[in-house]
Amino acid sequence: MDVGIAGYGAYVPRHRIKVEEIAKVWGADAPAYKKGLMLREKSVPTPDQDTITLSVEAARHAVRRAGVEPRRIGAIYIGSESHPYAVKPSGTVVAEALGMTPEVHCADFEFACKAGSEGMFVALSLARAEEMDYALAIGADTSQGAPGDALEYSASAGAAAFIMGRDRLVAVCEATYSFMTDTPDFWRREHQFYPRHAGRFTGEPAYFRHTAACARGLMEKSGTRPDDFRWAVFHQPNGKFPMRVAQELGFPRAKVEEGWLCPTLGNTYSGASPLGLTAVLDVAAPGDRILMVSYGSGSGSDGFIWRVTPRIEEVRDLAPRTRAQLEDHPVYIDYGTYAKFRGKIRKPCE
Amino acid sequence: MIGTARYWREIPQRYRYEAARCTACAHVAFPPRTLCAKCRGRAFEPCTLAGEGVVETFTVIRVAPAGYADEAPYAVGLIRLTDGVRLMAQVVDCDLARLAIGDRVRVEFRRIRQDGESGILCYGYKFVPAT
Numbered sequence: 001m002d003v004g005i006a007g008y009g010a011y012v013p014r015h016r017i018k019v020e021e022i023a024k025v026w027g028a029d030a031p032a033y034k035k036g037l038m039l040r041e042k043s044v045p046t047p048d049q050d051t052i053t054l055s056v057e058a059a060r061h062a063v064r065r066a067g068v069e070p071r072r073i074g075a076i077y078i079g080s081e082s083h084p085y086a087v088k089p090s091g092t093v094v095a096e097a098l099g100m101t102p103e104v105h106c107a108d109f110e111f112a113c114k115a116g117s118e119g120m121f122v123a124l125s126l127a128r129a130e131e132m133d134y135a136l137a138i139g140a141d142t143s144q145g146a147p148g149d150a151l152e153y154s155a156s157a158g159a160a161a162f163i164m165g166r167d168r169l170v171a172v173c174e175a176t177y178s179f180m181t182d183t184p185d186f187w188r189r190e191h192q193f194y195p196r197h198a199g200r201f202t203g204e205p206a207y208f209r210h211t212a213a214c215a216r217g218l219m220e221k222s223g224t225r226p227d228d229f230r231w232a233v234f235h236q237p238n239g240k241f242p243m244r245v246a247q248e249l250g251f252p253r254a255k256v257e258e259g260w261l262c263p264t265l266g267n268t269y270s271g272a273s274p275l276g277l278t279a280v281l282d283v284a285a286p287g288d289r290i291l292m293v294s295y296g297s298g299s300g301s302d303g304f305i306w307r308v309t310p311r312i313e314e315v316r317d318l319a320p321r322t323r324a325q326l327e328d329h330p331v332y333i334d335y336g337t338y339a340k341f342r343g344k345i346r347k348p349c350e
Numbered sequence: 351m352i353g354t355a356r357y358w359r360e361i362p363q364r365y366r367y368e369a370a371r372c373t374a375c376a377h378v379a380f381p382p383r384t385l386c387a388k389c390r391g392r393a394f395e396p397c398t399l400a401g402e403g404v405v406e407t408f409t410v411i412r413v414a415p416a417g418y419a420d421e422a423p424y425a426v427g428l429i430r431l432t433d434g435v436r437l438m439a440q441v442v443d444c445d446l447a448r449l450a451i452g453d454r455v456r457v458e459f460r461r462i463r464q465d466g467e468s469g470i471l472c473y474g475y476k477f478v479p480a481t
Contacts, residue, residue, distance in 0.1 A: 084461075084471055329479075
């Protein structure tokens with residue numbers, strides 16, 4: 001029995017800030033940041049956008065492509081590290097906006113940047129178990145970086161949504177694999193506004209170890225090699241990491257570039273590799289095989305192998321393509337506007 | 351400021367743009383009513399508003415009411431949807447200097463307001479440029 005993606009959708013906010021604009025405020029070397037992070041600009045949410053609003057827009061695109069009645073979707077899982085409420089689910093608002101309620105199972109997931117792929121795994125598993133016809137998984141974030149920190153150049157906003165099911169598939173899931181250890185490379189304590197990270201420790205023992213091990217384990221489990229894939233998507237906390245891990249694994253640049261959104265999108269955290277997958281689905285041909293590996297600090301990776309079906313060509317233009325959202329009509333803002341949008345300016349209590 | 355209960359009651363309209371079409375004259379009421387404003391009919395069928403329209407007129411708010419001060423300046427427009435219904439909403443993500451009557455817009459789900467620092471977050475519809 002095939003199980004996989006029946007519909008997918010993406011949402012990218014329209015506002016952008018360039019690396020130069022951030023660097024000039026902190027007296028930093030913009031060319032060095034751009035080269036080091038392989039990143040030119042990032043998306044910025046407006047004050048009226050959050051994980052819930054981004055999720056609704058991405059999920060509406062997914063529903064349009066799936067062509068299913070929302071009440072047939074039996075579960076909603078939103079993975080994010082920026083749920084607007086500390087206590088109260090994001091999923092209830094999104095499900096209500098989509099018209100999925102009331103017979104729906106709902107949970108908000110957290111696992112740094114892999115919370116989105118966690119939802120995808122669980123939604124796939126419920127569809128495979130025939131617990132429900134369809135299940136919705138969303139990866140979304142409006143992530144924050146502390147002012148002046150390296151994260152401020154990359155932490156951005158976006159969402160990707162996937163409706164998993166057993167029919168109307170645009171991509172069949174051929175295999176999954178997860179790899180996880182306790183590796184404290186990035187965290188945010190309760191009541192803290194900004195996350196902290198362990199600098200270079202976020203590289204070798206964290207991102208590279210887990211991402212590469214997950215990809216290798218997935219290929220070993222499925223008996224595949226890099227040559228068997230037309231496309232590969234890796235978590236992209238910056239532009240450099242996914243390109244380097246792809247090279248280490250033997251994936252040429254041409255297989256990675258289509259889903260490599262970070263240079264102009266930034267790091268959308270839980271939305272990062274899921275958004276990369278939507279960009280690949282926008283251009284993939286029937287029969288193409290896609291390797292996708294997420295990464296979440298803490299740390300772990302979820303891996304998926306997708307095989308694209310002929311239905312992709314019927315549905316991909318039923319909603320805005322991911323790169324079109326990224327490239328068409330961006331609105332560039334200065335640092336002052338950015339600081340206001342992101343709530344970085346302390347104001348007196350009203 | 352609106353109460354939690356009223357916000358909750360209006361969720362079908364704020365989130366899903368649910369309206370009511372008079373079965374006698376096809377007039378669409380948004381929000382739904384018990385009596386048709388056009389023919390006085392009392393029978394309605396549910397319908398959903400079109401997600402696109404044009405700016406019929408607008409104003410730019412520069413001195414905003416409490417709770418919206420951080421958003422000023424912002425545009426509030428009267429939007430005529432493709433199904434003929436008119437409704438008032440914020441027009442966002444646009445260049446206020448270039449916003450014009452006749453501009454095509456589409457609906458997006460946005461945060462409308464928040465009840466202070468610890469109250470509920472209220473969501474609903476705003477409009478953005480269609481291109």
